[in-house]
Amino acid sequence: xxxxxxxxxxxxxxxxxxxxxxxxxxxxxxxxxxxxxxxxxxxxxxxxxxxxxxxxxxxxxxxxxxxxxxxxxxxxxxxxxxxxxxxxxxxxxxxxxxxxxxxxxxxxxxxxxxxxxxxxxxxxxxxxxxxxxxxxxxxxxxxxxxxxxxxxxxxxxxxxxxxxxxxxxxxxxxxxxxxxxxxxxxxxxxxxxxxxxxxxxxxxxxxxxxxxxxxxxxxxxxxxxxxxxxxxxxxxxxxxxxxxxxxxxxx
Amino acid sequence: xxxxxxxxxxxxxxxxxxxxxxxxxxxxxxxxxxxxxxxxxxxxxxxxxxxxxxxxxxxxxxxxxxxxxxxxxxxxxxxxxxxxxxxxxxxxxxxxxxxxxxxxxxxxxxxxxxxxxxxxxxxxxxxxxxxxxxxxxxxxxxxxxxxxxxxxxxxxxxxxxxxxxxxxxxxxxxxxxxxxxxxxxxxxxxxxxxxxxxxxxxxxxxxxxxxxxxxxxxxxxxxxxxxxxxxxxxxxxxxxxxxxxxxxxxx
Numbered sequence: 067x068x069x070x071x072x073x074x075x076x077x078x079x080x081x082x083x084x085x086x087x088x089x090x091x092x093x094x095x096x097x098x099x100x101x102x103x104x105x106x107x108x109x110x111x112x113x114x115x116x117x118x119x120x121x122x123x124x125x126x127x128x129x130x131x132x133x134x135x136x137x138x139x140x141x142x143x144x145x146x147x148x149x150x151x152x153x154x155x156x157x158x159x160x161x162x163x164x165x166x167x168x169x170x171x172x173x174x175x176x177x178x179x180x181x182x183x184x185x186x187x188x189x190x191x192x193x194x195x196x197x198x199x200x201x202x203x204x205x206x207x208x209x210x211x212x213x214x215x216x217x218x219x220x221x222x223x224x225x226x227x228x229x230x231x232x233x234x235x236x237x238x239x240x241x242x243x244x245x246x247x248x249x250x251x252x253x254x255x256x257x258x259x260x261x262x263x264x265x266x267x268x269x270x271x272x273x274x275x276x277x278x279x280x281x282x283x284x285x286x287x288x289x290x291x292x293x294x295x296x297x298x299x300x301x302x303x304x305x306x307x308x309x310x311x312x313x314x315x316x317x
Numbered sequence: 318x319x320x321x322x323x324x325x326x327x328x329x330x331x332x333x334x335x336x337x338x339x340x341x342x343x344x345x346x347x348x349x350x351x352x353x354x355x356x357x358x359x360x361x362x363x364x365x366x367x368x369x370x371x372x373x374x375x376x377x378x379x380x381x382x383x384x385x386x387x388x389x390x391x392x393x394x395x396x397x398x399x400x401x402x403x404x405x406x407x408x409x410x411x412x413x414x415x416x417x418x419x420x421x422x423x424x425x426x427x428x429x430x431x432x433x434x435x436x437x438x439x440x441x442x443x444x445x446x447x448x449x450x451x452x453x454x455x456x457x458x459x460x461x462x463x464x465x466x467x468x469x470x471x472x473x474x475x476x477x478x479x480x481x482x483x484x485x486x487x488x489x490x491x492x493x494x495x496x497x498x499x500x501x502x503x504x505x506x507x508x509x510x511x512x513x514x515x516x517x518x519x520x521x522x523x524x525x526x527x528x529x530x531x532x533x534x535x536x537x538x539x540x541x542x543x544x545x546x547x548x549x550x551x552x553x554x555x556x557x558x559x560x561x562x563x564x565x566x567x568x
Binding site for chain 1: 362364398493
């Protein structure tokens, strides 16, 4: 017997008052979600919390203990509201101090005399962490245990994610098939439920669209790890939709 | 003595595998965040969970007990993956059944013979809930206790939010001031921290931008409920930035 395919899970903790106030529209959740799906890691939960120590510590502890990996975004700059590194150290129960490796990285971009006390905050790295390189603005993220601490600025976050992704364990990739359903959901819902009941290992979702066509631009998305099973379920859904479209066509 | 200004808080629970897989990019969090800020409700937390009963029930219970209001989005359509209404009923400890008021609403858009068993799923409303009207596609959301159950399709969610917002208690609006800071964060971080320490009731954030100007298009955002205090803190930050810009100008 073959070993069961490994499932690798993840969560995201978005840290930032600016997301909760609506001032900044988050772009990181969608990017990380798509990225992880592509490399075979299943995103299971996302939380957005404010720049408050207890909230960040609680979020890191809840999510890092429940999933294979936790990605945090935001709060690693030099200003007083950047408290993520210290909170992650506290959550993981390790000490934190200025890290000479991080100092060296910042010195590739600035003179030592410009490395003031606030900028040194960006070099505070929990003990035992590996740095995650930042090719854009030098100040690194880090990985401690199963927690990856990334920047909040999307361009920097994306570069960091690329750098750390190579070090992560990945599982079987989830494949997906999207099918157009030019019918109201209520017309195909019963047939779709019957198909879903036959394929426990394929997740089937129906996503309505209320654009110009008034809810008839829907998509049915099938997702699963077993390609043959996915193809079979997709064929069943295609046949269902074709049959229902034919039934509704004027004779 | 005047009574302390009331603080009204909220959380959002986004329900949907499609957000976690990255297939759909959420547009509701940012919209609701901005909306609530505008009407004087403070968004304190967001969670995104999959279409799994235990996850939804746990999310509703955790967030509805902690904040004044909880808004859920997604999972109220007619297909088998739409399980939000039943999960919310379970979380709130009430029964759920087809609601005649919801049936009447659907019948304004379709013949009774088209109201099949799956479409009737959209009329399942927890006992004691008030309906939230949906002018786009008729199937209503609902409000039970402090939980508002809204659609996932942005256009419908927005219309429902408009309809339910009038029934909500709101607190003192948080005002905000955004100031451009044409300097690297590390140059003004110490001065900004000193100002932040003087104004405990003003939250001050620094948001770097790494666009074409290499991290010098930053914004400093001050937020608070007391307008006079906010104006004073903003003046201090303006003076700080002006002084630092002058110091860096070639003499």
